Each structure stands twice: as structure tokens, then as C-alpha cells.
Amino acid sequence: MIDERTEAARLDALRMLDLLDTPPSESFDRITRMAAQLFRLPIAAVSLTDFDRQWFKSRVGVSHTGLPREKAPCALVAESRDCLVVPDLLTDARYHDSPLAGSGARFYAGAPLLTREGFGLGAMCVVGPEPRAATPEEMAALADLAAMVMAQIELQHAFGRVDPLSGMPNRIQFLEDLEDMARDRPPGEPRIAVLIDLASPERLSAAVRVMGSVYLDDMIRLAGRILRAAMPAGCKAYHVAATQFAFVAPPDLAEPGCTVAMRRMLDRLAEVASPHLMAGLAAGLAPFRLGETAPRDVLRTAHGAAQDARGSEGRIGIHSSAQDAAHRRRFGLLQDFAQALERPDELRLVFQPRIDLASGACRGGEALLRWRHPALGEVSPGEFMPLVEQTSMARPATAWVLEAAMRQLAAWREAGLDLQLSVNVSAANLAERDLPGRVLDGLRRHRLSPDCLELEVTESTVMEDAGQALAVLEALAGAGIRLAIDDFGTGHSSLSYLQRLPAQVVKIDQSFMRGLMSDDRKQALVSTMILLSHDLGYEVVAEGVEDAEVRDFLVAASCNEAQGYLFARPMAAGDFLAWRQAHADGEADRHRQARQPRLAVPGERRPGRAVQAGSPVG
Ligand code: C2E
Ligand code: MG
Ligand code: MG
Numbered sequence: 001m002i003d004e005r006t007e008a009a010r011l012d013a014l015r016m017l018d019l020l021d022t023p024p025s026e027s028f029d030r031i032t033r034m035a036a037q038l039f040r041l042p043i044a045a046v047s048l049t050d051f052d053r054q055w056f057k058s059r060v061g062v063s064h065t066g067l068p069r070e071k072a073p074c075a076l077v078a079e080s081r082d083c084l085v086v087p088d089l090l091t092d093a094r095y096h097d098s099p100l101a102g103s104g105a106r107f108y109a110g111a112p113l114l115t116r117e118g119f120g121l122g123a124m125c126v127v128g129p130e131p132r133a134a135t136p137e138e139m140a141a142l143a144d145l146a147a148m149v150m151a152q153i154e155l156q157h158a159f160g161r162v163d164p165l166s167g168m169p170n171r172i173q174f175l176e177d178l179e180d181m182a183r184d185r186p187p188g189e190p191r192i193a194v195l196i197d198l199a200s201p202e203r204l205s206a207a208v209r210v211m212g213s214v215y216l217d218d219m220i221r222l223a224g225r226i227l228r229a230a231m232p233a234g235c236k237a238y239h240v241a242a243t244q245f246a247f248v249a250p251p252d253l254a255e256p257g258c259t260v261a262m263r264r265m266l267d268r269l270a271e272v273a274s275p276h277l278m279a280g281l282a283a284g285l286a287p288f289r290l291g292e293t294a295p296r297d298v299l300r301t302a303h304g305a306a307q308d309a310r311g312s313e314g315r316i317g318i319h320s321s322a323q324d325a326a327h328r329r330r331f332g333l334l335q336d337f338a339q340a341l342e343r344p345d346e347l348r349l350v351f352q353p354r355i356d357l358a359s360g361a362c363r364g365g366e367a368l369l370r371w372r373h374p375a376l377g378e379v380s381p382g383e384f385m386p387l388v389e390q391t392s393m394a395r396p397a398t399a400w401v402l403e404a405a406m407r408q409l410a411a412w413r414e415a416g417l418d419l420q421l422s423v424n425v426s427a428a429n430l431a432e433r434d435l436p437g438r439v440l441d442g443l444r445r446h447r448l449s450p451d452c453l454e455l456e457v458t459e460s461t462v463m464e465d466a467g468q469a470l471a472v473l474e475a476l477a478g479a480g481i482r483l484a485i486d487d488f489g490t491g492h493s494s495l496s497y498l499q500r501l502p503a504q505v506v507k508i509d510q511s512f513m514r515g516l517m518s519d520d521r522k523q524a525l526v527s528t529m530i531l532l533s534h535d536l537g538y539e540v541v542a543e544g545v546e547d548a549e550v551r552d553f554l555v556a557a558s559c560n561e562a563q564g565y566l567f568a569r570p571m572a573a574g575d576f577l578a579w580r581q582a583h584a585d586g587e588a589d590r591h592r593q594a595r596q597p598r599l600a601v602p603g604e605r606r607p608g609r610a611v612q613a614g615s616p617v618g
Contacts, residue, residue: 014049038138052069053069073095074122084109087107105129109139165222171239178248199243220242234247244306256286283317335378341397348404363419365576402442436479439479457484508540513542526542
């Protein structure tokens with residue numbers, strides 16, 4: 001009779017090791033082959049005694065993966081924790097009618113797999129087709145091999161493969177098991193990896209601050225237990241990072257089923273765990289093909305999907321390769337931009353003219369950054385600047401642009417041209433206390449007066465850290481540098497707030513010019529913005545002017561300046577000068593013609609200003 005409590009403890013010890021139903025592994029197979037060779041027998045196995053079956057972790061010469069526990073000699077070895085030799089199964093009263101004997105086996109010898117605590121997990125066994133005896137030396141060697149199996153089990157479990165906090169297999173084990181699984185299962189089998197993240201890094205550190213690390217450890221242990229209990233049959237959960245757990249869904253669970261199962265799991269986690277921590281709870285599903293997707297990519301993509309899902313209503317994200325490609329591109333761009341800053345030929349400035357609407361004159365323009373990536377070709381600043389601005393590269397990037405713009409201004413001045421340039425600066429730049437000093441230093445070095453430079457900041461830029469940003473802006477304005485509020489109308493700030501900024505110029509965002517002539521409300525909005533800005537003492541520049549009707553509307557609304565494809569696209573410095581000359585000549589002609597008397601035709605509209613084609617570079 002088996003003592004029930006001992007058996008429960010034994011089974012628990014077996015489960016803790018997470019060996020049942022795992023794929024075969026070479027480290028065990030090697031020992032099994034040695035056992036077969038030792039006895040010169042065709043069959044050997046490492047078998048584990050589950051509550052109702054003997055399951056083969058490793059096997060030589062057998063095709064099936066297990067036997068019913070009842071009447072399996074290995075079960076007796078595990079229970080008795082002693083070696084067993086059955087010289088002839090057919091004449092043995094206990095096993096003559098066992099499935100093993102039924103399959104033609106006659107000889108059996110097994111040595112117990114004993115844990116340090118003395119639990120018998122199963123047996124290292126050999127089986128032969130003929131009755132025979134086993135010498136004491138053979139049995140001693142078999143016991144040694146069983147001990148080697150146990151050493152391997154303990155090694156795998158303890159050494160760098162188990163998270164000490166949760167007691168669960170860790171990331172290294174996950175990656176290795178994925179590789180084993182790929183060997184064991186049909187090649188290319190579609191599977192889904194699931195990653196559950198309890199909290200974002202920010203939330204995690206906030207939670208540690210508020211509740212302490214002991215509380216957090218308890219929380220993670222609890223989450224681990226919940227996950228283990230909720231695992232689908234045959235699934236093993238891994239603790240792959242501080243707050244992250246992962247598993248591979250069983251082969252029969254496709255995406256919809258997996259999503260439903262995950263929703264249940266997340267609900268259960270959210271129910272029991274701390275709301276402080278679990279508000280950032282998210283899960284990522286990464287469909288992949290066994291043996292085709294590298295295990296690291298499986299984990300990475302599942303993690304990415306979880307990150308994307310965080311904060312979304314459902315909290316479950318499914319990896320898509322399009323999204324992944326976009327992430328990779330962003331990551332690659334950021335890495336490469338650092339190099340671009342160092343290289344002479346990747347970055348350059350282009351210049352887009354700004355036109356005075358009253359006189360038609362061009363007194364300067366906006367300097368815009370261009371990047372020719374060695375592999376990707378031209379990359380738009382609309383793509384890379386928002387990324388760069390979030391990193392420490394915002395500082396060297398703006399420094400590069402400022403220096404290049406000042407160099408250009410100095411070259412123009414040398415050529416006798418008195419031009420102005422505006423340069424875009426990022427939110428991060430306004431946190432640089434030394435920005436005003438560096439800008440002034442640059443102006444001095446290039447012997448430029450401060451009024452030839454204008455800095456463009458967006459309204460949201462200033463909102464981010466109003467105090468510090470204001471101090472920097474005031475220092476710049478105090479030194480005589482003009483400031484413009486870029487992309488005006490797209491943020492959430494009010495004109496009354498902006499009035500506190502020491503800016504002279506408001507640049508109305510190009511989105512207001514799009515479809516302006518067919519939208520009465522937009523027209524009213526633009527007129528009002530111009531009126532209010534004037535009342536508050538700003539000059540107004542309209543961005544993105546693409547057609548003559550919009551320009552005429554802006555002239556009628558007393559907008560000061562305009563910029564847009566109607567006049568010219570951003571151009572290289574040489575083209576900018578050529579364009580400016582042609583534009584000036586065109587304007588002079590127009591004025592001459594306007595002075596010549598002619599007959600007025602009733603109802604005729606004033607002809608639109610001639611559009612000059614600049615060579616498009618931007
Ligand atoms: P922005 O400062 O508002 O610049 C105006 C953008 O509108 C430029 O795009 C310009 O090429 C484009 N544009 C000009 N006229 C028209 C038009 O008529 N129609 C249309 N559809 N677009 C027009 P670009 O050069 O691609 O720059 C995009 C944004 O990238 C800029 O918006 C600015 O926010 C940022 N950026 C560009 N260069 C720099 C830089 O040196 N530093 C920083 N911090 N940001 C930059
Ligand atoms: Mg701008
Ligand atoms: Mg703009």
C-alpha cells in the first residue's frame with residue numbers, strides 16, 4: 001500500500017522539477033544510451049512515475065512515450081526506492097500480464113531516481129527480449145547512471161535555470177526548451193508564444209518605492225503561482241524577466257482560443273494582485289514556426305506585442321511582422337543617427353524660402369535637416385527627428401543644425417547677402433541651460449548678428465517643462481534672437497498662455513492650409529488666428545501654402561509671410577540663391593507691369609503672382 005501523504009509529496013517534488021511532458025534532451029539521452037550499452041540490451045529508458053502513468057523522459061529502442069503506472073516495474077522501483085531485477089517478466093507473478101510483458105519484453109532491471117530528500121521520481125531501466133540475470137556490478141553501474149540522471153535533473157533545475165524568487169524555469173531554460181521542442185516536434189509547426197508582463201519598468205520602480213521590494217517579491221511569487229495553476233495541460237510557465245512570464249501555447253490552441261485563455265488569465269491576475277502594480281498588466285502573443293523562428297526572436301516579438309498592448313483596452317497584443325519591421329526600422333535609425341552626426345556626407349541642410357506677402361520679397365527661409373542614410377536612402381526628418389528628440393542625441397543634433405545654419409549665413413553674408421534663417425529646436429534643447437550661451441558663442445564665431453537667426457519651437461515643446469523652457473527662451477530673446485512658435489494650432493495651449501512666451505512670430509500649421517478654400521469654418525479660424533496674433537503683437541507666417549487661392553486669402557487676411565510649395569520646396573543652398581534671384585526678377589517684372597496703365601475689364605480678378613519653380617530637393 002502506498003502512503004497517500006508520501007505519494008502526494010513525491011508527486012509535488014516531481015511537478016516542481018517541471019520534467020513531465022517536456023521534449024527529449026540530449027543530456028538525458030546520452031546516459032540512456034550508456035545504460036543500453038552496459039547491459040548490451042536494445043531498450044533503455046529514464047522513466048518518471050506520474051500519478052497514473054510511467055512517462056519516458058528519455059528512451060532508446062522504444063517508440064511509445066509511456067505506460068500505465070499499474071503493473072509498470074519502474075513504478076515499483078520509484079515507490080520502493082530500491083533497485084529491481086525481474087529476470088523473466090513472463091514467469092513473474094506481478095508482471096506476467098503487464099503491458100511490458102505483452103509487448104514481448106522478458107528481462108527488466110531498474111535503479112531508482114532518488115532526490116536529495118529521498119523521493120523516488122522514477123527509474124533508470126533496461127529491458128531485454130530474453131530472460132537473463134543481472135550481476136551486482138551491472139546493477140551498481142545502473143544505480144550510478146540513475147544518480148547521473150538525478151545530477152543532471154538537479155543541475156538543470158538549480159544552476160542558472162531557475163528563478164530563485166518564483167522557483168520557475170528562467171529565460172535561459174525557455175530558450176533552450178524551445179530549441180529542444182523544435183527538434184522533437186514536426187518542423188515548421190505553427191505555435192504561439194505568450195508573454196505576460198505584470199508591469200512596465202516605470203510602474204515597477206514606482207511600486208518598489210511605495211511598497212518596498214518584499215511586497216513586490218510576494219506579488220511576483222503570487223503571480224507565478226496563479227500562472228502555474230492556470231497553465232493549459234502540457235504547458236510549462238517560465239519566469240523570463242523580473243515581471244515577465246512566458247509559455248508556449250499547446251499546438252491545438254490557435255490565436256482566437258489563445259486570446260480567450262489569456263483574457264481569463266489576465267482577469268484572474270488583475271483580481272488577486274495589487275492594483276498599483278497590475279495597472280500595467282499586458283500580454284503579448286507571438287505566432288511563430290518551430291525550428292524556423294530563432295528562440296530569441298520568439299521572446300523578443302512576444303515582448304514587443306505585450307509592450308504595444310500595454311495601456312490598450314484589451315491589454316492583449318498580437319505580434320505582427322509589419323509592426324516589428326517598423327520597430328526595427330526605428331531602432332536602426334536611432335543607432336545609425338549617432339554615426340550620421342560623425343560622418344561628413346550623411347546630413348545636410350536644405351532651405352525653404354519664406355515670402356513676405358505684402359512685398360513679395362524673400363528675406364530668408366527655414367533651414368531643414370536632411371539625412372541620406374547609406375542603406376535606406378533619404379529619410380524624412382518627420383520620421384527620424386521625433387525619435388532623436390527623445391534621446392540624448394537631441395543635443396548634438398540641434399548643435400549640428402545650428403552650426404551648419406550659421407556657417408551658411410556667414411557664407412551668404414560674405415557674398416553680400418543679408419539673409420535670415422530659422423532653425424527648429426526640440427523640447428529637449430530647451431532643457432539645456434547652456435543653449436543660449438552656445439548659440440551666442442556660435443554667432444560671435446561666425447561674426448553674425450543675433451537678428452539673422454530665428455529659433456522655432458512648437459507650443460507643446462514649451463508646455464513640457466514650462467519653467468526651465470521659459471528661462472532658456474527668455475535668455476535667447478534677451479540676446480536678440482528671434483523666436484517663432486511652430487506648428488501653431490496643433491497643440492492644446494491657448495494664445496493667452498503663449499503670450500507669456502518671448503516670441504515674435506507665430507507659424508500657423510500647414511494642416512490649416514489644406515482644403516482651406518472649400519472650408520468656411522477653417523477660413524474663419526485662420527482669419528481669427530491671424531487677427532488675434534496681430535492683436536497680441538505677433539507676426540504671422542502661414543506654412544504649407546500650396547496654391548494661389550490660399551495665398552490670396554492670406555494676403556486679404558493680412559498674414560505677414562508664407563512658406564510652401566507654391567513658392568518653392570526646400571532646396572540646397574546654391575539652388576536657394578538661384579531661386580531667390582529668379583523670384584526677385586519676377587517680382588520686379590510684376591511691379592513694372594503693374595505700373596503700366598491699362599484698361600480695366602469689369603469683373604476681372606487680379607492675376608495671381610507668378611509661381612517660380614525651385615529645384616525640389618526636400
Ligand atoms: P516644420 O518645422 O513644420 O517644417 C515644415 C515642413 O513642411 C517641412 O517638412 C517642409 O518641407 C514641409 N513643407 C513646406 N512647405 C510645404 C507645403 O507646401 N506642403 C507640404 N505638404 N509640406 C510643406 P520636412 O522638411 O520634412 O520637416 C518635417 C519636420 O521635421 C519639420 O516640420 C520639423 O518639425 C522637423 N525638422 C526638420 N528639420 C529639423 C531640424 O533641423 N531640427 C528639428 N528639431 N526638427 C526638424
Ligand atoms: Mg519649423
Ligand atoms: Mg511647422
